[in-house]
Amino acid sequence: MAFHISPAAPLPSHVHSSPSSPHFFQVSSPCSRRRSVFPCHPISLPFLSPPHPHVPPKASVQAPTTPQTSPLPSPDSSSLDDGDTRSRLPPPNPNLPFKNSIWINPNSPRASRLRQRSSDSRYARLARLAASLDSSDPTEPAVSGVLASLGDAPPEQDAVIILNSMENSQNAVLVLRWFQSRIKLEKEVILYNVTLKVLRKCKDWNGLEALWEEMLEKGIKPDNVTFSTAISCARLCNLPAKAVEWFEKMPEFGCHPDDITYSAMIDAYGRSGNVEMALGLYDRARNEKWRLDPVTFATVIRVYSVSGNFDGALNVYEEMKALGVKPNVVIYNTLLDTMGRAGRPWQVKTIYREMSSRGLVPNRATYSALLRAYSKARYAEDALGVYKQMKERGMELNVILYNMLLSMCADIGSVDEAVEIFRKMKEMPDGCRPDIWSYSSLITAYCCSGKVSEAEGLLDDMLEAGFQPNIFVLTSLIQCYGKAQMTDNVVKSLHKLLELGIRPDDRFCGCLLNVATQTPAEELGKIIGCIERANHQLGSLVKMLVAEGTDNETVRREAEELFKCISSEVKKAYCNCLIDLCVNHDQLERACVLLDLAIRLEIYRDLQSRSPTQWSLHVRSLSLGAALTALHVWMNDLATSLQNGEELPPLLGIHTGHGKHKYSEKGLASVLESHLREINAPFHEAPDKVGWFLTTKVAAQSWLASRSSSDAFSTSFCNLSYRKPDTISSQSTPSLFFSDLMCPHSLALTSCVSSVLPATTSSSTCPLGFTFVSAFSFSLSLNDLLLGADKFF
Numbered sequence: 132m133a134f135h136i137s138p139a140a141p142l143p144s145h146v147h148s149s150p151s152s153p154h155f156f157q158v159s160s161p162c163s164r165r166r167s168v169f170p171c172h173p174i175s176l177p178f179l180s181p182p183h184p185h186v187p188p189k190a191s192v193q194a195p196t197t198p199q200t201s202p203l204p205s206p207d208s209s210s211l212d213d214g215d216t217r218s219r220l221p222p223p224n225p226n227l228p229f230k231n232s233i234w235i236n237p238n239s240p241r242a243s244r245l246r247q248r249s250s251d252s253r254y255a256r257l258a259r260l261a262a263s264l265d266s267s268d269p270t271e272p273a274v275s276g277v278l279a280s281l282g283d284a285p286p287e288q289d290a291v292i293i294l295n296s297m298e299n300s301q302n303a304v305l306v307l308r309w310f311q312s313r314i315k316l317e318k319e320v321i322l323y324n325v326t327l328k329v330l331r332k333c334k335d336w337n338g339l340e341a342l343w344e345e346m347l348e349k350g351i352k353p354d355n356v357t358f359s360t361a362i363s364c365a366r367l368c369n370l371p372a373k374a375v376e377w378f379e380k381m382p383e384f385g386c387h388p389d390d391i392t393y394s395a396m397i398d399a400y401g402r403s404g405n406v407e408m409a410l411g412l413y414d415r416a417r418n419e420k421w422r423l424d425p426v427t428f429a430t431v432i433r434v435y436s437v438s439g440n441f442d443g444a445l446n447v448y449e450e451m452k453a454l455g456v457k458p459n460v461v462i463y464n465t466l467l468d469t470m471g472r473a474g475r476p477w478q479v480k481t482i483y484r485e486m487s488s489r490g491l492v493p494n495r496a497t498y499s500a501l502l503r504a505y506s507k508a509r510y511a512e513d514a515l516g517v518y519k520q521m522k523e524r525g526m527e528l529n530v531i532l533y534n535m536l537l538s539m540c541a542d543i544g545s546v547d548e549a550v551e552i553f554r555k556m557k558e559m560p561d562g563c564r565p566d567i568w569s570y571s572s573l574i575t576a577y578c579c580s581g582k583v584s585e586a587e588g589l590l591d592d593m594l595e596a597g598f599q600p601n602i603f604v605l606t607s608l609i610q611c612y613g614k615a616q617m618t619d620n621v622v623k624s625l626h627k628l629l630e631l632g633i634r635p636d637d638r639f640c641g642c643l644l645n646v647a648t649q650t651p652a653e654e655l656g657k658i659i660g661c662i663e664r665a666n667h668q669l670g671s672l673v674k675m676l677v678a679e680g681t682d683n684e685t686v687r688r689e690a691e692e693l694f695k696c697i698s699s700e701v702k703k704a705y706c707n708c709l710i711d712l713c714v715n716h717d718q719l720e721r722a723c724v725l726l727d728l729a730i731r732l733e734i735y736r737d738l739q740s741r742s743p744t745q746w747s748l749h750v751r752s753l754s755l756g757a758a759l760t761a762l763h764v765w766m767n768d769l770a771t772s773l774q775n776g777e778e779l780p781p782l783l784g785i786h787t788g789h790g791k792h793k794y795s796e797k798g799l800a801s802v803l804e805s806h807l808r809e810i811n812a813p814f815h816e817a818p819d820k821v822g823w824f825l826t827t828k829v830a831a832q833s834w835l836a837s838r839s840s841s842d843a844f845s846t847s848f849c850n851l852s853y854r855k856p857d858t859i860s861s862q863s864t865p866s867l868f869f870s871d872l873m874c875p876h877s878l879a880l881t882s883c884v885s886s887v888l889p890a891t892t893s894s895s896t897c898p899l900g901f902t903f904v905s906a907f908s909f910s911l912s913l914n915d916l917l918l919g920a921d922k923f924f
Contacts, residue, residue, distance in 0.1 A: 257289055261296035264306055274305040287314055287322075294325040300333035304342065320346070324356045331364035336373070339364055355386050362395055374399035390421040397423070401430040409434050417450070425456060429465045436469035444469045445478075458489075464496040471504030476513070479504040498526070499535060506539035514539050515548060530556070530563050537572035541579065549576045567598045574604050578611030586611055602633050606642045613646030618654040621646060625661045635665035637701045641708070647673060648711040648756075668693055669705075676709060677716045683724045690728055702734045707754035714756035722760045739765060746780050751788040751822070755802055758787070762803070766812075770835050783831050785814060785824040800824075 260277065267273045281289060290310040297303045307326045316322060323346055330339040339361060346353060358381050365374035378396050381388060388396070393412060401409035413431050416423055428451045435444035448466055451458065463486040470478040483501060486493070498521055505514035518536055521528065528536075533556050540549035553573050556565045570593040577586035586608060590600065600608075605628045612620040625643075628635065643665055647658045655677065663670025672689050675681045690709070694702055706729045713722035729735045738761055740747045748765040750758035762785070772779065787800040800822060807814050813830035817823040826834075 254292065257292045258296045261293045264293070264302050265297055265299040267302060269299075269301045269305065271305055271308070274302060274309060278306065278309055283313060285310070285314065287316060290314060290322060291325055294322065294329060297329050298332055300330045300335040300338050303329040304338065319349075320351050320354055320357065323351060324354070324360060327357065327360045327364070331360055331367065334364070334368050336364060336368045336370060353384050353386065355381075355389065355392075358384075358386055358388070359392050359395075362392060362399070366395060366399060369402075371399040371402035375403050375405070390416075390419070394421050394423050394427050398427045398430040401434040406434050406438055413447075423451075423454075423456065425451075425459050425462050428456065428458075429461045432462070432465045432469060436465070436472055441469060441473035441475070458486075460486075460491050460494060460497065463491065464494075464500055467497065467500035467504065471500055471507060474508060476504050476508035476510050480513070495526075495529070495532060499532060502532070502535050502539055506535070506542050509543045511543045511545055514543070515545070518552075528563065530566055530569070533559075533563060534566070534568045534572060537569055537576075541572045541576035544576070544580060546576045546580050546582070549573050565596070567593075567601060570596075570598060571601065571603045571607070575607040578607040581611065581614055583611055583615050583617070599631060600627070602628065602636065602639055605633070606639050609639075609646060610642050613642075613649055613658075616650065616654070618650060618657050622657055622661055625664065629664070637697050640666045640669055641701050641704050644669065644673070644705060644708040648708050648715060648754075652716070668696065672709070673712065676712050676718060676721055681721075683720055686721050687724050687728055690725060691732070694728075694732055694734065702732075703729075703752065706734050707757050710760060711754050711756035714760065719760075722756065723764070726757065726760050726764065735761075739768070742780070744780055745782040745784055747784045747786055749786045750799065750803070751786055753799075755799065758799055758803065759806060762806075766835075769831065770838075773832065773835060779828045779831060781828050783814075783826050783828070784817075784820075786822060787824065788822045 260280070263277050264274060267277050278285075287310075290306075294303060294306060294310075297306065303326050307322055310316075310322060311319070323342065327339055327342060330336075330342065343353075343357075343361065346357075358377055361377045362374045365371070365377065374396065378388065378392070378399065394416060397409050397412045397416065400406075400412065409431065415421075428447060431447050432444045435441070435447060444466070448458070448462070451462070463482060466482050467479055470476075470482060479501065483493075483497075486497075498517055501517045502514055504510075505517065514536075521532075533552060536552050537549050540546070540552065549572065553565060553569060556563060556569060570589060574586050574589050574593075577583075577589060590604070590608070593600065593604075605624050609621050609624045612618070612624065621643075625635075628639070640662065643658065643662045647655060647662065650658050659670055659673050659677075662673055668689075672686075672693055675686055675689060694705070697705060706725060710722045710725050710729075713719065713725065726735070730738065735753070735757075738749055740749065746769075748762065750761055753761060765785075769779070769783070785803065787798075787803050800816070804816060804824065807824065811834070813826045813834050814824040815826065817825045
């Protein structure tokens with residue numbers, strides 16, 4: 132195999148091997164008229180190549196596919212002297228060897244000297260010097276002592292090689308100072324750039340900014356390399372805002388980012404929260420076919436996830452694979468987290484299987500994403516399977532992962548598993564022992580399972596361990612006491628919270644509101660007093676709802692003001708509980724007023740949907756009282772449609788979701804089924820559609836007609852929800868009770884179960900403003916808000 136140098140510019144001489152044998156090399160000279168051949172070994176002479184301003188010199192060695200021979204000199208050139216030859220010959224072609232060569236014996240002194248000056252030897256010597264500088268004391272005398280071997284005027288290229296090889300940012304700055312004092316630099320920005328790269332290696336952002344200020348003070352103009360180094364350093368240091376800042380000031384210095392810098396900025400803009408800019412650059416990257424790394428794709432996926440465009444995140448993943456970029460663990464972890472946020476545990480399973488099939492090893496972030504996804508979806512078996520898999524693989528859990536497991540167990544009601552995990556935590560080293568969140572999760576699990584004594588015992592243990600109860604612990608305790616109807620303990624817990632100086636938040640107040648829905652009438656005053664102490668505005672509204680004589684317009688106005696003041700996350704739960712209170716205390720008109728308000732404020736969305744083949748009612752995310760109120764509103768809507776001559780579709784359905792409340796034996800589906808039997812409605816649970824109750828057009832028409840012809844009827848409950856709040860009738864509602872429909876004490880639902888008659892209004896449009904759409908689904912599960920505030924913590 133023959134070797135030759137590939138220089139960046141024409142060289143005065145070339146070194147290449149003999150065409151006949153790999154054991155010979157020749158030094159060719161355009162002025163030589165003789166050739167001598169000696170056995171030798173190939174060597175490289177990169178010091179003859181002009182240095183690149185940013186890249187340390189290394190030999191660029193190529194192996195040509197066909198041997199090249201040196202042609203014999205022409206008679207004309209052989210008759211000329213050296214000076215004539217140099218003046219008359221055309222410039223040498225850097226891609227071809229010269230015509231005349233001199234062969235050198237590798238055992239000769241000259242070959243030895245050439246070998247000492249070779250690239251490998253020189254680079255290795257400078258690399259060893261850089262390593263010595265990294266380990267030396269960070270003082271000027273120590274650094275000067277190491278560099279003394281270079282002499283008083285070392286080549287600029289040596290300075291570039293040494294700085295580029297260093298890994299100690301503090302000493303690199305001292306080395307830069309030493310070279311600046313001894314070398315007359317042609318372009319000083321080069322040395323600054325390689326020093327900035329050392330600072331980037333060490334993630335020394337403060338040092339980088341200090342060196343930048345020095346450059347500006349000296350009037351040294353930065354170039355593209357300066358900015359790309361700083362931007363990449365900001366990314367490594369997790370400072371996306373700084374990366375954006377540097378990127379946006381590039382035009383001030385006449386610098387223009389390249390594709391790689393633009394790609395890095397997709398990540399920086401995404402992580403700094405500028406979604407529009409990140410996605411704009413990503414669209415440009417696709418159109419102009421930039422090279423994107425997996426980190427950038429992960430950021431784009433995360434941007435789509437945060438914005439709620441989960442399908443867009445999946446599309447980015449598919450585009451990445453189509454471009455031939457192999458997904459890594461970071462990509463898969465981001466996807467798992469995204470699909471967990473989307474509430475798509477089945478896709479989480481698919482992505483995890485694909486990740487495993489590629490031979491990628493899950494890390495803590497992987498398991499955290501799996502646990503979050505399965506916990507949110509209440510996939511108890513899968514969530515605990517992840518924990519088992521971690522133990523089998525010998526993966527060490529930290530306190531964060533343990534707490535996540537405990538929270539998952541509390542969320543799905545797996546108390547025994549939570550107790551076992553907590554016990555193992557107490558056996559772990561100090562770094563994994565239970566903290567305040569560990570105690571909080573287990574207390575929550577006990578409380579939501581009604582284990583009052585166990586919760587109180589664990590609270591004592593927590594106090595002995597030096598942890599004061601936080602708002603989450605006290606919220607759980609109040610919920611527990613409320614379910615057990617231990618009203619005095621609820622009052623004591625609120626007093627403890629205020630005594631600790633903890634300010635009740637919306638979720639805590641929501642928990643008190645939920646307790647009020649479960650409290651007997653004779654004890655309700657105590658709970659309302661607690662609500663007033665926690666949130667005076669909410670307490671005043673609850674008083675209005677259960678008191679006699681309050682007009683409905685005042686209720687509507689006060690409720691609307693309350694919803695303006697609370698966070699959006701709790702509005703639906705508040706509304707559920709407030710309607711439950713109204714139904715529990717026979718204030719059905721007010722329940723309808725609140726339902727009307729919730730629909731107009733879009734707290735409840737898309738309760739009804741219509742398509743050519745099916746009309747449906749969706750009550751999956753409603754509490755029992757709110758669901759039954761909405762049911763009778765819908766029934767009245769059906770009756771109104773028939774009265775106005777509308778044709779019912781072939782199928783009518785009620786969507787309740789399936790399963791039971793996570794800490795109750797009753798589920799919305801079972802209660803609604805019981806109620807439908809009570810009123811003799813022809814809806815039956817669909818065997819092939821879990822959580823759906825269906826009936827046909829013929830059966831529905833017959834039932835509605837039979838109810839309309841009944842002697843005993845009342846339009847109050849049904850018709851109220853179709854009227855504007857200021858026109859609601861104050862007539863009383865017949866007390867026809869349905870037991871066992873509401874919360875633990877079987878508070879009665881008073882409704883117009885005797886009949887469902889058409890409303891007296893002639894309008895065929897629902898004044899409540901129901902939006903009829905063809906498809907509807909809640910991302911929340913039935914259990915999220917079934918009984919109001921059970922999911923506040």
